Amino acid sequence: MSTFVDNDTKVVVQGITGGEGKFHTQQMIEYGTNVVAGAVPGKGGQEVEGVPVYDTVDEAVKEEDANASVVFVPPAFAGDAIFEALDTDLDLVVAITEGIPTQDMAKVNKRLSEVDTRLLGPNCPGIITPGEAKLGILPGNIFEAGNVGLVSRSGTLTYQVVSNLTERGIGQTTAIGIGGDPIIGTSFVDALDAFENDDETDAVVMCGEIGGEDEEQAARFIAENMDTPVAGFIAGRTAPPGKRMGHAGAIVSGSGTGTAESKVNALNDAGVPVGDTPEEVADAIEDFL
Amino acid sequence: MSTFVDNDTKVVVQGITGGEGKFHTQQMIEYGTNVVAGAVPGKGGQEVEGVPVYDTVDEAVKEEDANASVVFVPPAFAGDAIFEALDTDLDLVVAITEGIPTQDMAKVNKRLSEVDTRLLGPNCPGIITPGEAKLGILPGNIFEAGNVGLVSRSGTLTYQVVSNLTERGIGQTTAIGIGGDPIIGTSFVDALDAFENDDETDAVVMCGEIGGEDEEQAARFIAENMDTPVAGFIAGRTAPPGKRMGHAGAIVSGSGTGTAESKVNALNDAGVPVGDTPEEVADAIEDFL
């Protein structure tokens, strides 16, 4: 079993005619993802990488029967693009865009509570089920099918940890980038819950970082609800308070909430080993298997 | 059984310190209604008709355990007052206020879809279960307990029809004013459904009027779902198109929707006799019983 995406996922790419959209559409198709349509206002009727483009997501979904979208739309228009996707009854929307204003995302978050669609991101590298499908910008070649689930707030850190695993011959069921923004659709808990319910996932890597309290919530969830073993990593131990460390969500508040220490402690208390280096995370996973 | 309100209903009056609020609080208490609190910003700590006043509905509900509110707040602030009531988990909110801007009510309508509270009105005379409780401005003395349910978009027309019934010795289970505005909380269908499920209601009077398509929907509902007999009345047969006949909702559109003819036909088609005069409505009900 795979989580959220598989061979049957039919993808519409929002912003397919832009540089990034075009490049990653080609990469996704090459990986084997079933990209069925693109959606860009005013570009309906064109083709990109052999994929038909429509003016609206609605049309793309109706004509090509898509059930997921990937959003490569620039930040100023991405909130609207996500709203558009959420209006079409898709199963999954993956928002790659970085830099969407937080207040736009608060509105999206409200809308999410009214629909059944799952949102990944924004500001995330996407999701990959190795050998089946990838939705987003993850470099497919570093992944390998296997029995470890991975969920992360960061893109390149994910690649780092995955390569540490793959080099040891440890493959992945699904790797899920939940995004580095303060307000995101799918949380650690949602992803962990999915892995817990996936028979093929025998262990999980969770890569957190400073800011917010998602990792602390995840720790509680792991302690109370998970049998599948989890190993953790927390980035940002050396981050000073009040400074945004790249990700809009990676910030230790002036009052000292959102620290790496708090997250590491919470995970340790939940019985989750937290690596000091990516290698140590791979060690812990190897021990589990 | 009674519908929506009874002896156990505990009422908070929003706007209790205003002229209308004060007068009708006294009238409601005199009728036997369990008015437990008032809510007016800045007037917390006062008493009106022996009822304690709070600054917020939230406080009134928490302190006095109210489960219903009646809104006598002026139109400019009534939308906010309804939102406030809907935030406190009440069973019922009765909005008497006439003249609330329609766009305010569209927002309230959205909020209604998110909560479990029932709204009656706005621009309605309220609701009465004779002998038990009245919430609103209906003159209690013309009602009598009995076995006929009544639902109406208009206040004084309700009084007219009720007096036609009471004069013949026909009493009422509950009389529900749903309000004369274009956007209202409880519809004809909601009220008819409640009467259909009330064992003590043996017949129902439904007083509609021009504008909108609520009566047509009610006719379909009656045909498909009701065993309890219904008699109808439709006001506004002589209204010219495009003119607002007092009620904001009583308007036949320029394109000819919302006419009395359409409503009368729909009801007749559903087997509902529609009186040409209020007396004829009473005749029909008498025939049913």
Next chain:
Amino acid sequence: MKLHEYQAKNIFADAGIPVPESQLAGSVEEVVEAVGKIGFPAAIKAQVHVGGRGKAGGIAIVSDADEAREEADRILGMDLKGYTVNEVLVEAGVDFVDEYYVGITMDRGAGKPVAMVSTKGGVNIEEVAEEDPDAIAQEHIDPAFGLHPYQARKAVYGAGVPKEYAREVSGILSTLYELYVENDAADIEINPVMITSDDDVIAADAVMNIDEDALFRQPKLAEMEKDSYQDDLERKAGEYGFDYVRLSGNVGIIGNGAGLVMTTLDLVDYYGGKPANFLDIGGGAKASRVANALDMVFSDENVDSVVFNIFGGITRGDEVAKGINEALESFDEIPKPVVVRLAGTNAKEGMEILNTDLVQVEGTLEEAVQRAVKNASEVEQ
């Protein structure tokens, strides 16, 4: 409350929606001056609250000054479906290749606004809705979020607006929704949006109806209300704060509560009479208000007979009786026969106060209406 085309266009133009160059004119000379500035062809459009002005002769296209003078003379002062034309909008003629419809209204059933776009503009949109509903793309608007840009695009593409105009038309639709909210509009529409031969997109007409219940927070629009009355009686009703609608019959009707007043009108008709008006004095009316209502109805020269129907809830019968007495006692002779029916709160006290020398009293609604109808028919003979 309806705005005039020129008022709506001013609001549109201020919001950045392109409209033709235009000038308001109240006399033939002003029209001639205006076309002199604007050039030819020009349109002369009657500013009255009537649909289908074109068919009714309220719009003329003129191609020189003489024609402008002639048409201005014809249109200014003309009677257009009961409205006298006092002002015309003189507007630059637009050479168009296509006409669309865009509008926003409240969908009562859904309890939310709906945006509509059609490429079948320039004709009665209600007819399009009936004959070819698919030609109108609709998007319901969540009033908490407002009209999302993607919805405006979806409606525009869904209606089949060609790509080269889609951005501008969807921009206009988004602006319309902003204006709809800012101005507490009940309806707002442009029919037609014209595509000119130069590929410009322009609002050739403008309709804006304002929610009367929101005028308290729309002071500028409330100012325009005085231009929106059809005649002096409507203006008077506005000043008195009555819900009033003038009709063409001869039985004047006064009552409390919209549903009951409508019912009274219906019964007048049912018993063979013709209602002259709808007049709701509202809840809890005091004596002075009652007197004002009688003044209103007596001022209507068509009225031959009056019926006063009150079922008191908040309204008290004694106050009503006092008001009737005051109003009628000021006359040497009662102008029109008045039938009174009082029921509900303090009806008994009212009946005791009422000066029955001046009015006819009936016990039921049906009897009161029948008597008033009879009175009217006797005057007619």
Next chain:
Amino acid sequence: MKLHEYQAKNIFADAGIPVPESQLAGSVEEVVEAVGKIGFPAAIKAQVHVGGRGKAGGIAIVSDADEAREEADRILGMDLKGYTVNEVLVEAGVDFVDEYYVGITMDRGAGKPVAMVSTKGGVNIEEVAEEDPDAIAQEHIDPAFGLHPYQARKAVYGAGVPKEYAREVSGILSTLYELYVENDAADIEINPVMITSDDDVIAADAVMNIDEDALFRQPKLAEMEKDSYQDDLERKAGEYGFDYVRLSGNVGIIGNGAGLVMTTLDLVDYYGGKPANFLDIGGGAKASRVANALDMVFSDENVDSVVFNIFGGITRGDEVAKGINEALESFDEIPKPVVVRLAGTNAKEGMEILNTDLVQVEGTLEEAVQRAVKNASEVEQ
């Protein structure tokens, strides 16, 4: 992005929130001139992005011109927690009887803004939150509807604000929310709202942080961004468009992706070094961007050693290698030793291009960091 107190107060005042009379001053003479206008007592407040300015000596209350001159001379140019004070706000002293807190921030966990009111103002609100959380009334805001007036009242009454000030304080809270939305604020607060001895309600301080991701649609605020940098390096990073944070160590760090760069910092610390900065070149960086990053880090005089850690996803190893070569080949002598680790997309191609005469190459993240830490410690010795 933090606004200065005076910038936030200007925005507040424009929105109708009462603020003390004040004037910005950049020199002792300007301060003396300002107090001359404003009168005494007056406050002289350092305009730097630092909390707890008062305790740190950045605020003085002065009662005559001599004192003003003395304190202005002391504060202007002083170092306040690493920030140099270039400007002070000279403000009329407020004789207050009570101090409240009002603020709005984003509750990340709830995914919606939250409004907060407390009668324990004038002190660090985070401490209040910890010691006496009930003293802060909170109302979550549905971003689709905005802050309802009843919510503002509920927060104000819930916090125990006395009735006589409730209307004004809840009005201020509602205005704050409008400003929060209009300006794409991340946080907005007034601490304290002062109740003066004349019963006036006044915003004595003002904090406004802006969502940097929204600056594209806040041109006026984007203009203020240039005042918000701590030093020249931060300004340079802003111009280059890098996510950059300066730290106090000596190992310069460049990488791609926030999580991986943070991890690189953490590993420098883990292996006994001290990170000098966070610098994320972002995804898909071209050679010129890589060169700019090196320029940034070399410009930091504290840096003794550099580690370049790239895991290519969108970013291509060959582009990175080209950038490194270009930047380093322009030097006669490499200013600081640079360790490079390239993995992921086109890493192999990158390794082939990379001029290994100029850099040290390592195969893993851990090795690269250890080497850079070693380099730095060698320079130190």
